[in-house]
Each structure stands twice: as structure tokens, then as C-alpha cells.
Amino acid sequence: MSQSAAVLSRHQKAALMAPALQPLGWQLIELDNFDTDSLGSFAGERPRFMSPYECALRKAALAAELSGLDVGIGSEGSFAAGPYGLGTYNLELICCVHISQGWAVTGRFYGPAQAQQWQIQTLSQLDAALASVPAGQHLLLQQGGYLQKALSTEKCRTLASERLALGELQLSYDLRAHLSPERQQHIALAAQNLAERLQSRCPACATPGFWPDIAIAGLPCESCGAPTPLTAQKQACCARCQHQQYYPVPAQYAQSQYCPECNP
Ligand SMILES: [Zn+2]
Ligand SMILES: [Zn+2]
Structure with a gap:
């Protein structure tokens, strides 16, 4: 049975989810004409007013509404201190709503993430920080009110070397999905979990998402x-x-x- 589903994302997430959902006969259609940053953004320019789960559900409902399709998918990632306050953990939620059947199922990934942040004062600190960044991971550079996003390590090295003349600066991972290979893996795992939950149906009424949570x-x-x-x-x-x-x-x-x- 083939099923079209709309994915609300400006960051090519549908391609990350497709390998898990295509075996179920799902065709994903990415909607990139909605500014998901209005629901809260990673770099903190706009405050978040919903929980990650509410945000994923809202995006899924919007995807269905904007596309006119029966099935909408929305995803939301968040980062917080891990268990016992140790390290940084990434929670990835992928919510799927079915409008006419009236259900919502959410797949998830939760696990440790590399999400570094550095205060940089010297060129040698800059070199040490950049040497630890995995291939493909992009960066944010902040200095007072100055902010540059989506920097490759090469671009970041050039720009930060110039800005250091003006004083201390802060580097951190740009964790948006299209700029973070590790997060892309986590989203693919959350999609895998969503696929498993969608295939797990209630023994009494056959609604998907029957899961021992x-x-x-x-x-x-x-x-x-x-x-x-x-x-x-x-x-x-x-x-x-x-x-x-x-x-x-x-x-x-x-x-x-x-x-x-x-x-x-
Ligand atoms: Zn006892
Ligand atoms: Zn049931």
C-alpha cells in the first residue's frame, strides 16, 4: 500500500527519514515553504514557547494542513544535559499524524551528542578547537552581538583569525540538521524507531503506535x-x-x- 506523507522541513530531513519509511510504502514529500524557525530556533534568536514534543506535533499537523495530504510528519531536535548532569544529550522526535484516521505516533532517539563550545582568545586555542571538530560538522562564531552561522572549519579558521584581533570570541557547533553529520545519524535512527512504532498496532483496534512507553x-x-x-x-x-x-x-x-x- 502506497502512502504519501508531507514532511515539514527546510533542512532536507525527508532524505534522512526515507530509508526507514520507504519499506513501509511511504513516499515522503518535503515542504520547504514554511519558516520552521518561527517555532523557535537553535541559535536562540527566537525563544521557544513549546516543548520539543509539542513542536514536533505542531509541525506534523502543519505539514498535513499545508500539503492537503492525510499524513504529515514533523521533527524536532533538542539538546540538554545528560543523565546525572553529565555531557550533552540529543533528543530527536519525529511525529507523524494521520488526519482522517485521527492518530499521532512519535518516533524518538535519545543519546549522547558531541556539542562542543569554546571561548577562544589565541590562535593556538583556535587551532586546537578546530582540530577536534569532526568532518562535515559546521560551526557558529559569536563575538558580542556579532554572529556567523553555518561555517565550515576552513571558513571558520579564516574568519576567527581576523576577529581575534578584536578580542575573545565564542565557537560552538551549528547543530541544525543539514550542518551536523552526527545529528543526521540520530534523525535516521529516530525515523527507524518511528517505522517500528507505526508497524506496532493495538491488538484491540489496530491503531498504530502501540508501544510499551x-x-x-x-x-x-x-x-x-x-x-x-x-x-x-x-x-x-x-x-x-x-x-x-x-x-x-x-x-x-x-x-x-x-x-x-x-x-x-
Ligand atoms: Zn529489601
Ligand atoms: Zn486500541
């Missing part, structure tokens, strides 16, 4: 059997008919260090 705490303590805060099972709940199914986790017991009775 809900973690239920209470894994019993290995010493005393009391419920701990660790995940005891996963639950899938259909967004349309509320049908529920439970899935076991690999662990049967929690170590007593997690037990509120043994180790309060």
Missing part, C-alpha cells in the same frame, strides 16, 4: 521482597481505545541498595 515501578527487593522504585514492568496503552498490555523487564529482583526497607 510507560514504566511501572515496584521491582521487588532481592532480600525482603518489598517494592522498590525500579521498573517492574512496562505498559503499552492505546491512545484511541485505552487497551492495555503489560510486558516483563529482564530483571526479576532489585538489588537491596535500591530498597526503601533494607537501605532507607
Whole structure:
């Protein structure tokens, strides 16, 4: 069954998603005539007023609306401190809405990302920073109110060498999808996850996106059997008919260090 889907993106994301979605018979049509930066932009010129999930859902609904197609896809990436505040993590969400069938399914990738930032005062600091940038990763250069985006390392070297005469400057990764090879890989993985979720249908009503996203705490303590805060099972709940199914986790017991009775 062939299915046309509109992707709202100005950064060629449809090409990154196509390998995962084409085996399902989906033809992706990229809409690049909408300024997605009005929904909030990476370099922070415009504030974000929606969560990443709301943003992806809004883009998906807009894609369907602007194209007149039944299926719209929107994606949103965000970066934040990782678990325990360590490192930078990238969350990629790809939301797919089906207007006439009335469902939305969101694929995701979450994992560590290289997202460096440097304060540069000398040419040797500049050389050291640029030497660590992976091939194809573009950069932002900031100096007070001055901002240049989408710089290749070569362009960045030339421009930053000139600007250093005026004082300290700041370099960081330009994380927009078309300028960051690592993010492109993460988007492809999120699309893969979306494809898996689309093929996972509710056993009761066949709505796509039936997925064990809900973690239920209470894994019993290995010493005393009391419920701990660790995940005891996963639950899938259909967004349309509320049908529920439970899935076991690999662990049967929690170590007593997690037990509120043994180790309060
Ligand atoms: Zn259902
Ligand atoms: Zn215990």
C-alpha cells in the first residue's frame, strides 16, 4: 500500500527519514515553504514557547494542513544535559499524524551528542578547537552581538583569525540538521524507531503506535521482597481505545541498595 506523507522541513530531513519509511510504502514529500524557525530556533534568536514534543506535533499537523495530504510528519531536535548532569544529550522526535484516521505516533532517539563550545582568545586555542571538530560538522562564531552561522572549519579558521584581533570570541557547533553529520545519524535512527512504532498496532483496534512507553515501578527487593522504585514492568496503552498490555523487564529482583526497607 502506497502512502504519501508531507514532511515539514527546510533542512532536507525527508532524505534522512526515507530509508526507514520507504519499506513501509511511504513516499515522503518535503515542504520547504514554511519558516520552521518561527517555532523557535537553535541559535536562540527566537525563544521557544513549546516543548520539543509539542513542536514536533505542531509541525506534523502543519505539514498535513499545508500539503492537503492525510499524513504529515514533523521533527524536532533538542539538546540538554545528560543523565546525572553529565555531557550533552540529543533528543530527536519525529511525529507523524494521520488526519482522517485521527492518530499521532512519535518516533524518538535519545543519546549522547558531541556539542562542543569554546571561548577562544589565541590562535593556538583556535587551532586546537578546530582540530577536534569532526568532518562535515559546521560551526557558529559569536563575538558580542556579532554572529556567523553555518561555517565550515576552513571558513571558520579564516574568519576567527581576523576577529581575534578584536578580542575573545565564542565557537560552538551549528547543530541544525543539514550542518551536523552526527545529528543526521540520530534523525535516521529516530525515523527507524518511528517505522517500528507505526508497524506496532493495538491488538484491540489496530491503531498504530502501540508501544510499551510507560514504566511501572515496584521491582521487588532481592532480600525482603518489598517494592522498590525500579521498573517492574512496562505498559503499552492505546491512545484511541485505552487497551492495555503489560510486558516483563529482564530483571526479576532489585538489588537491596535500591530498597526503601533494607537501605532507607
Ligand atoms: Zn486500541
Ligand atoms: Zn529489601
